[in-house]
Amino acid sequence: MITVNVELGERAYPIHIGVDLIHQTALFAPHIAGAGITIVTNTTVDPLYGTALRQALAPLGKRVETVVLPDGEAYKNWETLNQIFDALLSARADRKTTLIALGGGVTGDMTGFAAACYMRGVPFIQVPTTLLSQVDSSVGGKTGINHPLGKNMIGAFYQPQAVIADVGVLRTLPERELSAGIAEVIKTGAIADARFFAWIEANMAALNRCEPLALAEAVKRSCEIKASVVAADERESGLRAILNFGHTFGHAIEAGLGYGAWLHGEAVGCGMVLAADLSVRLGYLDEAVRRRLVEVIVAARLPVHAPALGEARYIELMRVDKKAEAGEIKFILLKRLGETLVTTAPDNAVRATLAAAV
Amino acid sequence: MITVNVELGERAYPIHIGVDLIHQTALFAPHIAGAGITIVTNTTVDPLYGTALRQALAPLGKRVETVVLPDGEAYKNWETLNQIFDALLSARADRKTTLIALGGGVTGDMTGFAAACYMRGVPFIQVPTTLLSQVDSSVGGKTGINHPLGKNMIGAFYQPQAVIADVGVLRTLPERELSAGIAEVIKTGAIADARFFAWIEANMAALNRCEPLALAEAVKRSCEIKASVVAADERESGLRAILNFGHTFGHAIEAGLGYGAWLHGEAVGCGMVLAADLSVRLGYLDEAVRRRLVEVIVAARLPVHAPALGEARYIELMRVDKKAEAGEIKFILLKRLGETLVTTAPDNAVRATLAAAV
Numbered sequence A, B: 001m002i003t004v005n006v007e008l009g010e011r012a013y014p015i016h017i018g019v020d021l022i023h024q025t026a027l028f029a030p031h032i033a034g035a036g037i038t039i040v041t042n043t044t045v046d047p048l049y050g051t052a053l054r055q056a057l058a059p060l061g062k063r064v065e066t067v068v069l070p071d072g073e074a075y076k077n078w079e080t081l082n083q084i085f086d087a088l089l090s091a092r093a094d095r096k097t098t099l100i101a102l103g104g105g106v107t108g109d110m111t112g113f114a115a116a117c118y119m120r121g122v123p124f125i126q127v128p129t130t131l132l133s134q135v136d137s138s139v140g141g142k143t144g145i146n147h148p149l150g151k152n153m154i155g156a157f158y159q160p161q162a163v164i165a166d167v168g169v170l171r172t173l174p175e176r177e178l179s180a181g182i183a184e185v186i187k188t189g190a191i192a193d194a195r196f197f198a199w200i201e202a203n204m205a206a207l208n209r210c211e212p213l214a215l216a217e218a219v220k221r222s223c224e225i226k227a228s229v230v231a232a233d234e235r236e237s238g239l240r241a242i243l244n245f246g247h248t249f250g251h252a253i254e255a256g257l258g259y260g261a262w263l264h265g266e267a268v269g270c271g272m273v274l275a276a277d278l279s280v281r282l283g284y285l286d287e288a289v290r291r292r293l294v295e296v297i298v299a300a301r302l303p304v305h306a307p308a309l310g311e312a313r314y315i316e317l318m319r320v321d322k323k324a325e326a327g328e329i330k331f332i333l334l335k336r337l338g339e340t341l342v343t344t345a346p347d348n349a350v351r352a353t354l355a356a357a358v
Helices: A025-031 A045-060 A080-088 A105-117 A131-137 A166-171 A175-192 A194-208 A213-231 A237-246 A247-257 A266-283 A286-300 A310-318 A347-357 B025-031 B045-060 B080-088 B103-115 B131-137 B167-172 B175-192 B194-208 B211-231 B239-244 B248-259 B264-281 B287-299 B310-321 B347-357
Strands: A002-006 A013-017 A035-042 A063-069 A098-103 A125-127 A142-149 A151-157 A164-165 A330-338 A338-343 B001-008 B013-018 B035-044 B062-069 B098-103 B124-129 B144-148 B150-157 B162-166 B331-336 B339-343
Touching: A002 A035, A002 A213, A013 A213, A025 A045, A025 A164, A035 A045, A035 A080, A035 A105, A035 A164, A035 B287, A045 A063, A045 A098, A045 A166, A063 A080, A063 A151, A080 A105, A080 A142, A080 B150, A098 A105, A098 B239, A105 A125, A105 A131, A105 A142, A105 A151, A105 B025, A105 B150, A125 A131, A125 B131, A131 A166, A131 A175, A131 A213, A151 A247, A164 A166, A164 B062, A166 A213, A175 A194, A175 A213, A175 A237, A175 A247, A175 A266, A175 A286, A175 B167, A175 B211, A194 A286, A213 A237, A237 A247, A237 A338, A247 A330, A247 A338, A266 A286, A266 A330, A266 B264, A286 A330, A310 A347, A338 B001, B001 B211, B013 B211, B025 B045, B025 B162, B035 B045, B035 B080, B035 B103, B035 B162, B045 B062, B045 B167, B062 B347, B080 B103, B080 B144, B103 B131, B103 B144, B103 B150, B103 B248, B124 B131, B131 B150, B131 B175, B131 B211, B150 B248, B175 B194, B175 B211, B175 B239, B175 B264, B175 B287, B175 B331, B194 B211, B194 B287, B211 B239, B239 B248, B239 B331, B239 B339, B248 B310, B248 B331, B264 B287, B264 B331, B264 B347, B287 B331, B310 B347
Parallel strands: A013 A164, A035 A063, A035 A098, A098 A125, A125 A164, B013 B162, B035 B062, B035 B098, B098 B124, B124 B162
Antiparallel strands: A002 A013, A142 A151, A330 A338, B001 B013, B144 B150, B331 B339
16 A cells, blocks of 8 residues: 655644555545435445445444445536535534545536535545545545536535545546546646656557556556645645646636536547647647647547537636636646646637637 | 734635625735635525626636535534535546635535545635634634534534635624624633733624624624634644633533524523633633623624423433544533633532522
8 A cells, every 4th residue: 555645734634645545444534524424326326335425334333324426527516415414404413424435537526516515524444436526535635526517617625534445446437537646646646647657658558458556556646746736725825736747727627518528538548639729820739749748648548639619608608617707718728748838819810720620 | 914824834725804805806815726616505595696706707707616515413423525526526626626615604514515525635725704704713724514312423523724704794794693703702812911901891882783893803803712712722732722612511502402493602692601600610711701701792682591301301412523532521610711721520519500590
């Protein structure tokens, strides 16, 4: 087992990474103070890992409830969130009740937001069961739900007590979701660490085969990088923006197609292709690096052609993104592997990128 | 104008108290950084003070939107909160948009919670228009909404940029709501400052007549006391519990009758009578002090007889209150004027208090 510590002062917490961690009572014990635990999971994950988690928690002698939500981004809304509140209140859960998120990013985001809001804040633990959530939503404290007019528009910054990232559970992950997770791993290498990027290129076959050691290394390095960025900018006032490389275009793809049509990681994969194209077009990035990035995205079995929403629609969607300020779109562009810049871009360059990418 | 500073490190903010402050552009200017402002108010307050506030903001040259919510505790729920999100998203409000709460406690709590959650946090300013919200919800950062199974069960700790407490606007406040605000003023004196309690006794007629100087003094001293308690315990882990004197019984009254039947301050007024009775019954408090407390509550035109919900129902309601832990009810009792203790109490003593109070 490897542990990455996210350094956030009194909100610091560990991310434990390894195989079969979900069975280890001792990993949960130090983080559960109250008398009750509520596991929040979904209809896909509960049959796979719900029993294992409940068995691991049983020796702690706590009252354990489980809330099983419908699975999918389409359910990341108030109605589903309210199912968690209903369950907590019906069980008379108090302020020391610990919530455990067992599932992917949607489960983690909703459980974290429920923990942030229930009685104005109760502790929670993340047990991410997708590669994407292990590398992405387990670091950063971003929680929330979607609104019909925008993704993640309602939420909170709220840190877990601990993250238990069991790469063993990824063996049941559909191939498409594995690839979506690899997209965020590629992103992390591209923006912050050229050596890690090269490691990803060299180990893509192992990652695609779901080899535990390769996955653990990818999760560890991704979490380390993201943790260092987040520690420097917990509330996303500046530096942290670089983590959104590929996300400006990616969010527009997701919103334009309707949430759930493409996986978040697929949209980010394609979004990186667009951001790299714009980077080259504006003279920041070498064409050779762009090509390496596109090749590794292809190798990860991710889409590299953007859906044909129309250029005007893309720009409209990006203007309402919550990273935009007063309608100005901020792009995270690449200068070289490991180095980014955040900037606005001329409309005609953005349109050219969109036209070239379809 | 008097200013009370709430010392919370980087979340510190001023409370400005005085007459006709709502017209003073200069009080708002330092706290509004972005290009847009969204005023959240209700159908009662908007016709009275909406125009005055918009005129005060006009010289700032910002885009100003107004969301007018239905008035009343019964609307302190997700559906109404979502009207704020709908308005913000429809106006394409960005992360630097400032929300201004113009109204009483319900408006302030919902606007603060909307500000806490919209894009994971935007700035907000409180312009409380009831005495209760000027002395109570303007200090402490508590925001939130009710759930059918409990009051304020969903919320966040989130501090405003500033509070503008204009005691001039209280002249349009219904008498019943003025009294409800005085209840919290009495509470503050009782738990923390015997001299202030004596000042309240001596000035009750002036407060009942809505005299601006008396109101300003009452708001100032209440905010000072509450601010010092909150500064020592922002997240309500200990000391801050004393602010809930009268609230354990009070919340049960509100929940038992259905939110809105009694005003919050009325329930707290009666709740203090019950808490004082229990304090005497358990040997902590002199009967003479209990009598002074009851007399000042009567002088404030507040109810001192509890609604007959039945003792079992009261206890059930108090057990599900969010101050309870694992079903144990924590009572804030009085030892003398200015001194409290937090404790559990034997069921039979609680039942005797309830039986005596109806």
